[in-house]
Amino acid sequence: xxxxxxxxxxxNEWQKGFPLTSSPYxxxxxxxxxxxxxxxxxxxELEQADILSRLGAVFDHKKAGASTLAALMVPEEDLxxxxxxxxxxxxxxxxxxREHDYNLWFxxxxxxxxxxxxxxxxxxxxxxxEVLVLPMEKAFHIDLSFQIDFDSKQPxxxxx
Amino acid sequence: MMQTPLSKxxxxxxxxxxxxxxxxxxxxxxxxxxxxxxQRELRAYLEQGLPLSPRPYQEIAARLNTCETEVIKQIRxxxxxxxxxxxxxVVKHRQLGYCANAMVVWDIKDQDINHIAGQLSARPEVSLxxxxxxxxxxxxxxxxxxxxxxxxxxxxxxxNLLTRELKLxxxxxxxxxxxxxxxxxxxxxxxxxxxxxxx
Numbered sequence: 001x002x003x004x005x006x007x008x009x010x011x012n013e014w015q016k017g018f019p020l021t022s023s024p025y026x027x028x029x030x031x032x033x034x035x036x037x038x039x040x041x042x043x044x045e046l047e048q049a050d051i052l053s054r055l056g057a058v059f060d061h062k063k064a065g066a067s068t069l070a071a072l073m074v075p076e077e078d079l080x081x082x083x084x085x086x087x088x089x090x091x092x093x094x095x096x097x098r099e100h101d102y103n104l105w106f107x108x109x110x111x112x113x114x115x116x117x118x119x120x121x122x123x124x125x126x127x128x129x130e131v132l133v134l135p136m137e138k139a140f141h142i143d144l145s146f147q148i149d150f151d152s153k154q155p156x157x158x159x160x
Numbered sequence: 161m162m163q164t165p166l167s168k169x170x171x172x173x174x175x176x177x178x179x180x181x182x183x184x185x186x187x188x189x190x191x192x193x194x195x196x197x198x199q200r201e202l203r204a205y206l207e208q209g210l211p212l213s214p215r216p217y218q219e220i221a222a223r224l225n226t227c228e229t230e231v232i233k234q235i236r237x238x239x240x241x242x243x244x245x246x247x248x249x250v251v252k253h254r255q256l257g258y259c260a261n262a263m264v265v266w267d268i269k270d271q272d273i274n275h276i277a278g279q280l281s282a283r284p285e286v287s288l289x290x291x292x293x294x295x296x297x298x299x300x301x302x303x304x305x306x307x308x309x310x311x312x313x314x315x316x317x318x319x320n321l322l323t324r325e326l327k328l329x330x331x332x333x334x335x336x337x338x339x340x341x342x343x344x345x346x347x348x349x350x351x352x353x354x355x356x357x358x359x
Contacts, residue, residue, distance in 0.1 A: 020232045092343060097339050099338075100336045105338075
């Protein structure tokens, strides 16, 4: 899918600072020289193309609850099976295979430490694997928005 | 490291085995008039995404049985407390051609970590830079950086360049490229029935 200029602008300019007004999409439209209808249509299209995960809030992990990065060393042939177990927990919000002996990396975010610990224990019980628990000790840098380079000649979206 | 073989039970996991009931979290006291339950609900809506319709806050307010002003006031309050880091589009990098994502992990002497982390954080290609504990003997690395790029070669080139320019060649590091995303979604602190049903 080819992204319209409006969609590119929405992506690069509105990853933060979404207006807290009655008609926020109308305000975006005003600032982008578009209309509310067009903005909403553009966003819906991005969502359908699975480019827009959501238009919402990103909460501070430290302040909003308990969270940790965690990893498992999974025998290669069991990776899909173990990943599926980990995925079933709603407290798991990212889960990636990575190239390392520790090959399954996920983030667990819970309302509090107690729940976080219970999720980790349950994952150990269900997989029979020891979880490497790596909570954040200090954040030196967190990028608030990620600029997409739309000018390069490479195909943008790999959406069928 | 314990590596117990996996028991591949043919039975599917029961929902009960997977459900963790949360202890009600105390949400920071504040000057807004939403009840703790309404606050939890609102947080869940914000994590799930605003409705793509002309009056999103009004719509959420209606579902929470309150008014739009209170919803906006609460969100603003959370922003002031820095509980909300950002409000806006959350995009999937992969779908936009940013297919390579490397976690670069470093084994840095404790006394050097602030200095080196500061240098790494100043690089535009580093999107996250966190200190995490070592877990010896299994895990020796204490600094984690995330680097996204359009492809593997581009990311490796960036890593080599920053290692050279910051003179970090002597430090043990490892580069963990991701090769499959099993799950990628916004964090959900507030467990909500509706979220359960959607899972």
